[in-house]
Amino acid sequence: MKFINLDDNKRRNILNAAFREFAEKGFEQASTNVIVKEAGIGKGMLFYYFKNKQGLYEYLIEYTLDVIMEDYLQRIDPGERDFIERFKHAARVKMKAFLDHPDLFRFSGTFMLDQESIPDRLKPRMEQLQEMGNKIMYENIDYSLFRDDVDVEKAFRLIRWAIEGYQNEMKQRLYGANFATLDFDPYWKEFDEYLDVLRKSFYS
C-alpha cells in the first residue's frame, strides 16, 4: 500500500488530522476537505492513498485497535493480584499511551461506544479486544483482600466507576493544557491518595 510507505512525518500528519476530524464530527459529518487541509496535502492524495472516505475510516479503526492492543493492554501486568494495584499500574500505562497517541485515543473513545459505525469485518477484532481488556483487568484477582461483608463483584464495579469518574474529571480539568510542559507528579499523587481511600474502604 502506498500509504504505509510514506514519510513518517507526513503519515502522522494525515493520521492525526483524520483522527481529530472523525473524533469531532463522526463518520458522516466529517469532511475530507478539512482533513486534507489540516494534513497539508492536496485533495487528490487522500483518494490516492485510500479508496474512499470509508476506506480511510476503516484503516483508522484497524490502526487504532492495533495500537490499543500493543501500547496499552499488552503492557498491563496481569500478574499483580491486588485489584487496586493493578488499576494503579494500568492507569500509568494508559496515560503513557494517551500521551503518545492523543488523537488516536480521542478517536477510539467515539467509535467504541457506537457499535453501529464499525464495519462488520472489524467486529470480531473489536470483540476480541474487549474480551482481552476484561481478562487483563479482572482475571486472577485476589478476592481475599476485600472485606467479606460485601459482594466482591459489586465492589469491583464501584471501584472501577469511581476511578473512571476521577479520570474523567481529570480529563476535563486538564482540557487544553500543554501536556509537554506539564508536571504530572501532583496529579499522580492525588490519584494515589484516592486509591488509598478506596483501599481503606473496600479492603479488609
Next chain:
Amino acid sequence: MKFINLDDNKRRNILNAAFREFAEKGFEQASTNVIVKEAGIGKGMLFYYFKNKQGLYEYLIEYTLDVIMEDYLQRIDPGERDFIERFKHAARVKMKAFLDHPDLFRFSGTFMLDQESIPDRLKPRMEQLQEMGNKIMYENIDYSLFRDDVDVEKAFRLIRWAIEGYQNEMKQRLYGANFATLDFDPYWKEFDEYLDVLRKSFYS
C-alpha cells in the same frame, strides 16, 4: 409571544423535535428542516414563532433551566443529612423528571458541558443553577457518619463518581428500551444494593 399560546400538543411536538435535533447534532449542525419535519409543521411557522435558529436555541436553554430547577433540584430534600440517603432520594427524583422530559434532559446533557455554546445573557442563570445544585447535594451533610480514617471530601467524590458510573451504565443498558412498559423495581433494588455496599465501605 405567539409560541407559548399554542395548543399544548403542538407546542410539545415542536419543543421535543428541537430538543432531539439539537441534542444529537449540536447548534450548528442541527437542521431547522429536520426540526419542522419531525414536529409536523411548515417551515414558515418555526420562523413565525421564533426570530431565527439562535432564538429557538436560546428559548430551549431557558426552558430547560426552568424545568431542571423546578422539576428536579427543588424537589430534592436538603433536610436529609445522610449523604447516601440524599443521593438515593435525588436519584428517584431525577429519574422521575427524566421520564417526564426525556428529550429535554438529553438536550441538557449536551449544552451544559460546552459553556461556549451558551449565550452570555444566560450564563448567570447557568451558574446560579450549578451553585444551587451543589448546595442541594452537598450542603448540611452529616460528616460524622463517615469513617474517620479517610478524608471526607475524597469519600464524597468517590461515592458521587461511583453512583454516576452506575447510572451511566444503566443508561447504556436501557438504551432504546420502552420506558412506558418497563418495570423499574428490579433496577431500583439493584441500585439500593450498590448503595448498601457504599454505606458499608465508607461509613463507620
Next chain:
DNA sequence: ATTAAGTCGACCGGGGTGGTCTAAAATTAA
C-alpha cells in the same frame, strides 16, 4: 530521454442550509 510515481486543486453533480414570501386555508367579525 523516457517512463513512472507522486502531487495538486479546480471542478463536477448533488444535496442541504437558514431564512423569505406567497398564496391558500382557517378563523373570526360583520
Next chain:
DNA sequence: TTAATTTTAGACCACCCCGGTCGACTTAAT
C-alpha cells in the same frame, strides 16, 4: 354570507459544502 384577519405550508432563494474525479504538472528512476 361575506369580508377581514390570522395561521399555515412549503416552494423557493442564494449560498455553501460535500465526496470524488481528472488532467496538468513536478519529481525521481531508469
